[in-house]
Amino acid sequence: MNNNFDFQGYTCPVPIQPKDTVMLGHGSGGKLSHDLINRLFLPELGKAAPRALDDSAVLTLNGQRLAFTTDSHVVSPLFFPGGDIGRLAICGTVNDLAMAGAKPYALTCGFVVEEGLSFEILQRVVQSMREAAAEAGVFIAAGDTKVVQKGGADKLFINTSGIGTIADGINISGANAKLGDVVIVSGSIGDHGIAVLSAREGLGFETALESDVAPLNYLVDAMLNAGEVHVLRDPTRGGLATSLVEISEQSNAAIEIDEQTLPFKPAVKAACEMLGFDPLFIANEGKLVAFVKESDADKVLDAMKKTKYGGDAAVIGRVIEAGKSQVRLKTAIGGTRLVDMLPGEMLPRIC
Amino acid sequence: MKFIDEYRNPEKVKSLLREIEAITTHPWTLMEICGGQTHAFLHHGLDEMLPGEIELVHGPGCPVCVTPLEQIDKAIAIASRPEVIFTSYGDMLRVPGSSQDLFSVRAKGGDVRVVYSPLDAVQIAEVNPDKQVVFFAIGFETTAPANAMAVMQARQRGVHNFSVLISHVCVPPAMEAILGSKNNRVQAFLAAGHVCAVMGYHEYPQIAAKYKVPIVVTGFEPVDLLVGVLAAIKQLEAGKAEVENAYERTVSFNGNPSAQEMINTVFQPVDRKWRGIGSIPQSGLGLRPEFTEFDAEERFSVGEIVTQESPLCIAGEILQGMKKPPQCSAYGKECTPQSPLGAPMVSAEGACSAYYRYHRSEVTT
Numbered sequence: 001m002n003n004n005f006d007f008q009g010y011t012c013p014v015p016i017q018p019k020d021t022v023m024l025g026h027g028s029g030g031k032l033s034h035d036l037i038n039r040l041f042l043p044e045l046g047k048a049a050p051r052a053l054d055d056s057a058v059l060t061l062n063g064q065r066l067a068f069t070t071d072s073h074v075v076s077p078l079f080f081p082g083g084d085i086g087r088l089a090i091c092g093t094v095n096d097l098a099m100a101g102a103k104p105y106a107l108t109c110g111f112v113v114e115e116g117l118s119f120e121i122l123q124r125v126v127q128s129m130r131e132a133a134a135e136a137g138v139f140i141a142a143g144d145t146k147v148v149q150k151g152g153a154d155k156l157f158i159n160t161s162g163i164g165t166i167a168d169g170i171n172i173s174g175a176n177a178k179l180g181d182v183v184i185v186s187g188s189i190g191d192h193g194i195a196v197l198s199a200r201e202g203l204g205f206e207t208a209l210e211s212d213v214a215p216l217n218y219l220v221d222a223m224l225n226a227g228e229v230h231v232l233r234d235p236t237r238g239g240l241a242t243s244l245v246e247i248s249e250q251s252n253a254a255i256e257i258d259e260q261t262l263p264f265k266p267a268v269k270a271a272c273e274m275l276g277f278d279p280l281f282i283a284n285e286g287k288l289v290a291f292v293k294e295s296d297a298d299k300v301l302d303a304m305k306k307t308k309y310g311g312d313a314a315v316i317g318r319v320i321e322a323g324k325s326q327v328r329l330k331t332a333i334g335g336t337r338l339v340d341m342l343p344g345e346m347l348p349r350i351c
Numbered sequence: 352m353k354f355i356d357e358y359r360n361p362e363k364v365k366s367l368l369r370e371i372e373a374i375t376t377h378p379w380t381l382m383e384i385c386g387g388q389t390h391a392f393l394h395h396g397l398d399e400m401l402p403g404e405i406e407l408v409h410g411p412g413c414p415v416c417v418t419p420l421e422q423i424d425k426a427i428a429i430a431s432r433p434e435v436i437f438t439s440y441g442d443m444l445r446v447p448g449s450s451q452d453l454f455s456v457r458a459k460g461g462d463v464r465v466v467y468s469p470l471d472a473v474q475i476a477e478v479n480p481d482k483q484v485v486f487f488a489i490g491f492e493t494t495a496p497a498n499a500m501a502v503m504q505a506r507q508r509g510v511h512n513f514s515v516l517i518s519h520v521c522v523p524p525a526m527e528a529i530l531g532s533k534n535n536r537v538q539a540f541l542a543a544g545h546v547c548a549v550m551g552y553h554e555y556p557q558i559a560a561k562y563k564v565p566i567v568v569t570g571f572e573p574v575d576l577l578v579g580v581l582a583a584i585k586q587l588e589a590g591k592a593e594v595e596n597a598y599e600r601t602v603s604f605n606g607n608p609s610a611q612e613m614i615n616t617v618f619q620p621v622d623r624k625w626r627g628i629g630s631i632p633q634s635g636l637g638l639r640p641e642f643t644e645f646d647a648e649e650r651f652s653v654g655e656i657v658t659q660e661s662p663l664c665i666a667g668e669i670l671q672g673m674k675k676p677p678q679c680s681a682y683g684k685e686c687t688p689q690s691p692l693g694a695p696m697v698s699a700e701g702a703c704s705a706y707y708r709y710h711r712s713e714v715t716t
Binding site for chain 2: 020022023025031032035053273275329331332333334335336337338341343
């Protein structure tokens with residue numbers, strides 16, 4: 001059979017992909033999100049925002065530098081192991097401010113509520129917001145509520161905006177990574193994404209894993225007091241891989257990380273093996289990645305380890321070359337490969 | 352992690368690499384059949400650690416990559432209907448048809464859902480009796496038993512609003528097609544461990560004998576892959592062409608008889624088109640006549656959709672190992688995972704996608 005089969009006669013299609021609608025992947029935090037921002041939002045709205053790709057904008061007002069940011073939260077389910085949409089909404093914005101090296105000062109919150117949501121659920125979410133804000137030492141300065149008819153939103157969406165002050169001498173940006181900088185993560189990677197995934201219906205697996213959702217501003221304080229920090233980022237949607245690629249591109253620097261030093265909880269590794277996910281793409285909500293001046297790395301790492309949310313901090317790599325944007329991974333068995341951004345939506349494999 | 356870490360042990364990997372290097376005296380070309388193996392080689396950086404004499408070419412064992420364009424177009428036509436809940440393994444949603452993909456159908460309001468098991472799709476059908484629930488049954492012999500079981504359960508439980516759009520393919524006919532090609536470069540196969548876990552490897556001795564190629568059943572972890580490579584190189588260096596099992600902890604000669612029985616109860620061999628390769632006789636599975644009531648193609652009258660594939664991408668040559676992704680002029684330029692031109696750039700198991708993710712910078716020439 002097929003003894004004279006000639007493959008050269010056969011070719012693969014070049015389909016035309018329409019790009020006329022927004023897809024879920026545009027909100028994944030990965031490449032599609034970047035495309036949307038760079039092609040649509042920045043040209044129209046971002047001309048005056050030189051650091052629009054950092055977690056917070058940095059504005060100077062009467063000589064005081066301010067960090068200013070906003071974040072919308074649409075997580076499903078509203079309550080998941082280790083957290084809920086309320087805690088997430090506070091921590092997300094507090095952390096975006098902290099990643100600019102700012103001390104968070106005040107937040108606003110906007111609620112979009114679907115008709116039919118029980119007061120009991122709303123009350124629990126708001127209580128959780130109060131507790132998280134108290135933990136982070138911020139207050140809610142203003143708020144807004146909109147109710148949409150059944151089906152107009154999925155139960156509850158929360159937007160928070162925040163403002164904070166940046167002390168003199170602090171200069172943190174994704175564009176500041178320098179040759180020799182040491183790359184540190186504040187703890188285990190991927191906990192939040194897997195915890196939320198396991199809480200979703202229909203996945204057929206359960207885990208004792210809890211989301212890491214937490215305010216990181218006191219951790220950042222401790223780091224800034226301990227040494228010279230160049231870059232801070234919280235690897236939320238798109239995961240650590242996407243954050244590292246962003247930083248590498250913004251700073252035009254090559255980063256090498258060592259697979260063996262990456263802190264993963266066994267449950268995260270196991271879930272990723274089963275579902276065919278790369279843990280480097282899984283979201284975190286209470287972790288940060290920092291690029292620290294080489295000579296200060298030990299001091300910063302020690303300071304992190306003494307804080308509530310930095311106990312498992314670890315050095316995972318360094319900036320190995322300037323003038324070249326690339327993230328490389330030394331694999332556990334001694335090979336090397338590239339690390340790329342999450343391309344679109346994260347999809348489980350087939351078999 | 353237990354049961355995985357020992358197969359990723361750096362010391363074992365190093366010692367196997369030394370052994371392979373010591374016995375390799377000639378250049379050899381091996382094909383790993385399965386996309387999962389391609390992915391593992393590149394994910395662990397293992398391809399670059401092998402001696403330069405050994406060339407790996409990447410086989411057609413990526414279910415997403417070989418599902419033909421017209422099946423995708425049929426899926427899109429069915430999923431676009433208002434009465435349909437279309438269910439699929441996640442990877443298939445991004446595969447472009449002639450004008451759009453299933454993601455776009457969902458963005459336009461179609462009810463397209465990712466499921467982890469076809470049995471979930473049967474359940475969705477049970478709780479949505481006023482909807483038609485269709486499962487996109489693709490893949491090799493690995494996914495066939497579960498898909499067969501879904502059809503059997505739907506019949507047993509009287510779930511008549513469930514159907515399957517089938518694009519099942521089988522490995523041995525593809526191996527023969529590759530070996531029989533006049534352009535063939537493959538000198539030994541690393542057979543797909545997961546497929547063999549279901550089917551065994553009793554179909555392989557006649558292929559090894561007829562085409563005089565070693566066939567080594569191989570797993571997916573670094574140590575498994577290197578044990579497979581070592582066995583293949585040993586045979587090549589000794590001029591042998593035998594079938595060997597280098598994945599004994601999972602695979603037996605006769606495979607899993609109850610899974611095979613399930614496949615044979617529901618499916619029968621049919622001619623099947625492979626994306627980028629063409630039609631291979633008796634290379635696929637279709638529903639047996641007694642199960643055609645579950646055939647989505649008949650239920651939604653999409654059997655007439657025939658799509659011609661336009662000749663602009665070299666996936667055909669890539670899927671049978673004649674060329675490597677970087678040798679394509681569109682690779683990494685017009686063709687990326689965000690806007691794939693060909694299926695091998697779509698799936699996580701596709702060779703082009705694996706190269707793009709793990710080796711892009713070295714190969715954009």
